[in-house]
Amino acid sequence: MRVYLFIAAIAAGVTWLVTPLVRHLAIEIGAVGEVRARDVHTVPTPRMGGLAMLMGLTVAIVFASKMPFISGLFVGSSQAWVVLAGAVLICLLGVADDLWDLDWMLKLAGQLLISVFVAWGGVQIIFLPFGSLITASPSISMAITAFLIVASINAVNFVDGLDGLASGIVAIGGIAFAAYSYVIARSTPSYASMATLLDVALVGICVGFLLHNWHPAKLFMGDSGSMLLGYMITCASIIMTGHLDPASVHTSIYLPVFMPIMLPILVLFLPVLDMCLAIVRRLSKGQSPMHPDRMHLHHRMLRIGHSVQGAVLILWGWAALISFGSIMILFFRWQYVLVGMMVATVILAICTFSPYLMRRWLEMQKLEEPVAQCPRHSEDQKQLRGM
Template sequence: MRVYLFVAAVAGGITWLITPLIRHVAIQIGAVGKVRARDVHTIPTPRMGGLGMLCGFLGAMLFASRMPFLSNLFLSNHQAWVVMLGAVSICLIGMADDLWDLDWMLKMAGQLLTAVFVAWGGLQIISLPLGSLVTASPSISITITAFLIVASINAVNFVDGLDGLASGIVAIGGIAFAAYSYILARNSPSYASMATLIDVAMVGICVGFILHNWHPAKLFMGDSGSMLLGYLITCASIIMTGRLDPASIHASIYLPVFMPILLPILVLFLPVLDMCMAIVRRLAKGQSPMHPDRMHLHHRMLRIGHTVQGAVLILWGWAALIAFGSLMILFFRARYVAIGMGVAVVLLSLATMYPYLKHRIPEIREENALERAQHASGGMTGDPQGPRK
């Protein structure tokens, strides 16, 4: 465990140190986001922070490749190098969008090509645990893998609307993934150890970047960052569950991630939910699924009265509840987990709706008081609408 924590610290340290330089470069080359109608920030802010996160991730992975405990992961197979090459590719596509605002179809084509390359390089969902082990054909494996990577990339991209929101949600999901894969790694399956390594490095770059991205942000991660995070968390989940045989693992351990297809959705529940709602909403209006608007979950939070920091913290809380809820089944009985999650849901619901209730309850009281006053006045003055004897 200490080795993984050290890797996370290296990733976070590199990201934190190099991000100010990336900010300076972004300003020099014109990668500065203009204030658009849907944006929350009010002043132009440099983006392309994903380049600093990429440097942190690559630096941590190269550092890990020289560590005796982890070096075998890089020698026994080439998955780590495939993941790193894919990370460079997806970050470069995001940087191009940060600079030139690529058409969404062109950007998605680049995402798909990267996903297919990674799947072709060996990062695939080989088995689907649907009650019994189902071995997919190579073409089906590549298709499913590419779909999951592209979907997760865009889910994180959709939720990246407030300072620190996307990086915090992905960090929470990465911690949950890392904890679960570390439990499996105790039985020494190499793929679980690789998943843990990717997760802890990803958590490190998220934490290192948040230190510069907390509101008011000095730098945005841009598409280069949100696409990178969506890519990495999906790669880790595929490595961890894509070859997992449910017959070889106790049911109590396998239950939280019963289906590899559902695993990214479980941990990235909020981004996936926001993405699905946005697609349905836009298609219902006859718009493109990628048409921007101000109806995302974080926009709704601000609209009912939350501050940017408050909205981010509450959404982090929801993400943590969903991500760690299944993980708790490994350590506690299901009914206790259900009770704890129920209490947490109530508390988070109250926190979410507090600004709305704070303003709405006095209004309701004033309306009720006015109605009572009108009713009493009508009864005493003989108003035709008042009570009659």
């Protein structure tokens, strides 16, 4: 565990140190987003923060490859380097979008090509949990893997609308999934896990960047960052399926591991929900699925009356509830987990709608005041008291 914490600290430290340099570079080359009608911020802010995250991720993985406890994961396997190569490509695609605002179809095509490259390099869903565990054909594995990566990339991209929101949600999901993969890895002789390594590095770069991205943000992650985060958390969940022996793990623990189709959705539930709602909303209006609007979940939170920081913290709470709830149900009795989740849901629901409920209560109070001050109403009250 200490080794993983050390790697997370390296990723966080490098990202934190490099972010001011990337900010300066973004300003110099013109990667500064203009304030648009759908934006929450009011001041032009440089983007391209994903480049700093990529540097932190690269240093952490290279450093991990030299550590005795983890170095064995790099021997005879190129998965880590394939993931890192894909991360570089997806980040560069995002940098291009941060600079030149690429057409959404061109960007989607680039994401798909990179996802296919990563799947072709060996990062694939090997088993499918339909009825019983079955081995997927290479073509089906590549297709499902590419679909999941592209979907997760765009889900995080959709939710990246408030300072610290996307990095915090991905960090929460990364912590939950890292804990799960670490517990699973304890059943192996070496205790080392590539999925855990990628998750802790992911959490590290999120935390390191978040220190500069909290409201008011000094630098936005841009598409270079949001696409990188969505890509990395999905690769980590997919890699887990390739490191377990079906004969060596009990079905009650093993079967959920082969839910790579579900785990990214559960860990990234809020981004995926926001993406699905946006696509349905835009298609119903005859618009492109990538047509921008101000109807995302974070926009609705601000419309209710939350501050930027308050909205981010509450959405973090929902992300933690779903991420940790979906993981804990695999290790604790579902009745206990269900009760805990119900209590947390009630608390979060009250926090979410409290500004709206408070505003409605104040409006009702204002409507009642004129009635209470009416002379006729006062006389009626006096007569009632005298009876």
